[in-house]
Amino acid sequence: MFRLNQAKTPLFDALLEYSYNNTIPYHVPGHKRGQGMDEEFRNFVGYNVLSIDVTVFDQVDSLHKPTGVIKEAQELAADAYGADATLFCIHGTSGAIQAMIMSAVGEGDKIIVPRNIHKSVTAGIILSGAIPVYVQPAIDKNIGVAMGVTPEAVKEALEENPDAKAVLIINPTYYGVASDIKSIARIVHSYDIPLLVDEAHGPHLRFNDRLPISALEAGADIVAQSTHKILGAMTQASMLHIKGDRISINRAKNVMSMLQTTSPSYILLASLDVARRQMALHGKELLDNAIDVAEYARKRINEIDGFYCFGRDIIGQPGVYDFDPTKVTITARNLGITGYELETILAEKYFIQPELADMYNTLCVMTLGDDYKKVDKLIEALKEISNEYYLKYIGISNVLDIPEIPEMVLTPREAYNSATIAMSLEDSVGQISAEFIYAYPPGIPVLYPGERITREIVEYVEKMKDASLHVQGPEDQDVNYIKVVRNLEALTITA
Incomplete structure (x- = not known):
């Protein structure tokens, strides 16, 4: 199944060697293997983890230009997941998703996405300047949960937008629902464009046939995964996988380098190394x-x-x-x-x-x-x-219908960068939102920047607040006010 020796953990081994040699650190971080750390914190987490909290030097390689143990660790991950290239991400799958989008589309490009995308997808769209074309997933009204998108819905969206440059889907959803991703990949590739997959909740799919097929196995071109969500990596530790020639590996590397810190956590990177080994050998x-x-x-x-x-x-x-x-x-x-x-x-x-x-x-x-x-x-x-x-039991109301997708007047990037004015949510109907509104978790917006605010959305948000859900997005933490676009007449959507 694997070409490489999956028992190896080159990055973790290099960090262990550094620690066991009692190397004297004249480098950052300033706690110097824990000696300069707050005593209560150090006593709780222990010296071991602090001793491998290091910075960039030859022995442990550089995430931004890996030539040694990080390069080898990423090659092992690519082999384990069936990718042509795998990039480690230590700023969560949100960052990997943003890099994925920016690797595939640019200013003015259309990208077809499900309506139930995580807010990080819209962040990637804002950063890239792309234009989202939303596809409504199926809704189970018994439990009020969005399911996956159907191949038919993707096909219809592409027929209506044949100039789209990419399609992004979720596999599986937060709730474990998987779409017919093989069929979707065939449809997308018939237009010779890449299929991007937010597989934040599917880093384990590759390693057990009792689970849905993984996105890479189904034909996806680039896939972002939260190794930390399901497997044994630490929080924020994720991977970005690329397969085929529809996405430039060098482009993806450059974008990741632009988005990631120049002081990455080697603890998080090492946790990716060992999580991959654990899955490959014992998954x-x-x-x-x-x-x-x-x-x-x-x-x-x-x-x-x-x-x-x-x-x-x-x-x-x-x-x-x-x-x-x-x-x-x-x-x-x-x-x-x-x-x-x-x-x-x-x-x-x-x-x-x-x-x-x-x-x-x-x-x-x-x-x-x-x-x-x-x-x-x-x-x-x-x-x-x-x-x-x-x-x-006194009864609970019928499941609230998720509001219809509102009119997109501006691209998310145009709205986000516009001059704005704050007004009460109640009075904002008809205005163009410059902010998100979402319940977190799961972080799936009901309103995106650039969309016209409807009475239905305002009422839905109020009901979410009444149910004590953690409604977030606007600068106003109580979500009584929302920023809307000012001087709308000076802006037009690029279509």
Whole structure:
């Protein structure tokens, strides 16, 4: 399966050698292997991790122009994932996504994207100057969750925009839903343009055949993955994979170099090195256990009154070609409580912290670090919550319809860079937004810069706030005011 020796960890080994040699550091960072660190912090994290917190020098290579151990570590990652080239990213998959977009499109280029993109995609669009063409994913109105985009929707968007320069999709979604990515890749490539994939939640797909197909295996040209989200890397540690000749590897390297810090964390880089080794050597059995634990949780949750946890039963619905069972979405509507309320109860009463909550659901992510004992604690907590709320059920309103995609008057870049004025959200209907509005997590906007604000969007935002969701985006942290474009008549969209 692999060409290279996947047991190797060249970067981590170089850092260990540096540490074990007790090298005297006359370089940054200033804590000097922990000796200059705050005592309480140092005692908690330990000297070992601080001893490999180093800067750029020959022994440990340079992320911006790798010629040694980082170069070798990235080549091993490319081999493990089936890429032609892999680039390490230590500013999260948000940064990798921005680099991916900027490697594929530029000023005035159209890029077809799902409406449920993460805010980092729009950030990449703003930075590149591209024009987004939105495709609405299928919506499951029972649970209020966006599914994937269908091949038919992508085909229609390309037929209406044959001058598009790229297509970006999500595989899988935050909730584990995978689109028919093979079919989408064939359609996109028939226009001889690249398929970009936000695979933040799919770095594990390559290593177990009980999971949906990975984007690279399905034919994607460039893929951004959150190694830290599911696998054993540290937070912010991600990878960008490139395959084929539709994306210039050198262009991607240059963009990544422009976006990433010149003082990267070698701790994060080393965690990518060892996470890749772990998957290459032991991925199948580790993921088998994670899947089994997740399916056990799903089965037990569905036996509790008032809860629903979807799984492979949704495959075949519009936008659902496959499903990642490690995502455990707990729907609590039949208890008369919101997903946010469920998350709050779990966190504050039972010290169980889910990944996110939306209006109707709470998401728990099962990974290599979970086991049956921990799941049983979740199950017992959910049983107690059911006993408290099920018989008191007073009903919760029907799932809110996600607002229609509003008119895009300006490109996100034009709106973001425009002169603006703040006004109350209530009075902003008809104005052109210069800001995002989204619930975080998951960070999927309901309003993008450049779009005309509608009454439907304002009412939807107010309902999200009433449900105590973490609505963010505007400079006004309470989201009572929003910045809108001033002097609109001087601007026109480039189409």
